[in-house]
Amino acid sequence: MDENKKWIIFSFSTNHESAYAIEQFLQMQGAEGITVEDKADFLKTFEEQKRPDVIIADYLENLSFDVKIEAYFLFENNQLQVNKDPLITEFGQINSEKWISISEFEQIIKNTLENIAEISPIGKGYLSYRILQNEDWQNNWKEYYKTQKFGRIIINPSWIDYEANDDEIVLNLDPGSAFGTGTHESTSLILKILSEFDQIDLPGKNILDLGTGSGILAITAKKIFTDSQITAIDIDEHAIEVARENAVKNNCKIHFETAELKDLNQKYDLILANLIAAIHLDLSSLYTEKLNENGLLIVSGIIASREAEVKQAFKQQNLKLIEEYHENDWAALIFRKNQQ
Incomplete structure (x- = not known):
């Protein structure tokens, strides 16, 4: 208008x-x-x-x-x-x-x-x-978006000047039409988890961001695990376009693809998946199939009422729960694939 x-x-x-x-x-x-x-x-x-x-x-x-x-x-x-x-x-x-x-x-x-x-x-x-x-409709909406901090990870809109500390990881990310700017608990939980990670915590170098949305998790992972190969997929072509643009803005080399988990032939050392509980349950066997031995799986977007159900399903798929995080009614869980 x-x-x-x-x-x-x-x-x-x-x-x-x-x-x-x-x-x-x-x-x-x-x-x-x-x-x-x-x-x-x-x-x-x-x-x-x-x-x-x-x-x-x-x-x-x-x-x-x-x-x-x-x-x-x-x-x-x-x-x-x-x-x-x-x-x-x-x-x-x-x-x-x-x-x-x-x-x-x-x-x-x-x-x-x-x-x-x-x-x-x-x-x-x-x-x-x-x-x-x-x-001024073109600019007034900006007052609702501020610099956000998740441990040492900083999500900063382009119109705000931010001076980062030496240990901080800054993502330049504007609110857009693809999901993922850190405002929802499901995203902030994974960002807080990644903030505590270091290169030495990762068993290998292949990382997958499943359902990438804005690309926020893939970009964060690339900035933390600088030597890793990052693949980010989504079933929404528009989301992939947005995520690719955000990666370029943040000088991150990431492979983006419109695909589903079942379409991928590679195995990964870390899978990041911010989806709803029903989707996690549907993908539980695929998670095990696509993880390398000792590989890590971080899942979020799990409403409290379905947390126990997800844990039980993943246990049956040879995935060991090693840590869990909660914020309001949402949970993020870290699993490791056990050796056969």
Whole structure:
């Protein structure tokens, strides 16, 4: 949206069945933008893609089934801009705009929701509106991201000047569209674990970052284990692109690949996997297969309620638990592959 314009936002709470009708009504009225938060749709997409994303799984678990809709309209001189004839928009013809008062539009909303309610329950319906003042949207979001410290590992946004101590490892990493900036417990736990590692702690030189996201763990590993060969994979091509760009910014030579663990022919001395518990359970036998003897496996993204289940499954796969870390309701576990 244009940061130099002023907006009025109308908020609605409804159910999955009526959400589409309300969204169509708002589009016909000339909304410049509409956001829909529908757990039912999110769950369907999440299951179809089977994307091992900790943030999404955690978010969905706490998300209500009430559908939240927000519609953005241009706002000037205490009036909002709407389509002069909403039906023209429906049939794809060119429309013209008009300006009406908030109270006029709220009456239109009331009448429309009453019509929809005759066909299907609408839940709470229309909630309220708020005015969005002119702001520097391109830069204001930056105030929410600060330099983060995880032991001796520092995650620093590019717009902040940071003077590192001699023993600190600095990653220049901006928040982006791929998962992994250290803000979630699942990522911070592995960063804290890696912060305590040294080159001499690693039995060999081949490292795999499984589900790399932004590349944060692969880049960290390369900065700690400088002589190691790092492979980072993800099933999301966009994530691989983002991770590759982040590696270049941090002067790290890493092999990135769009792939699954089963696609790899190599064995590794260290595997880093920040995924959800269900994915860890599915991959438990593959972890053993892809690890060298005495190889280390660091897994995170495990919600407390499934920690025992993961431990038991890994034990059956000849993986010995050697250390565990916890933060809030999340766990990160370190395993070693036993010699046969």
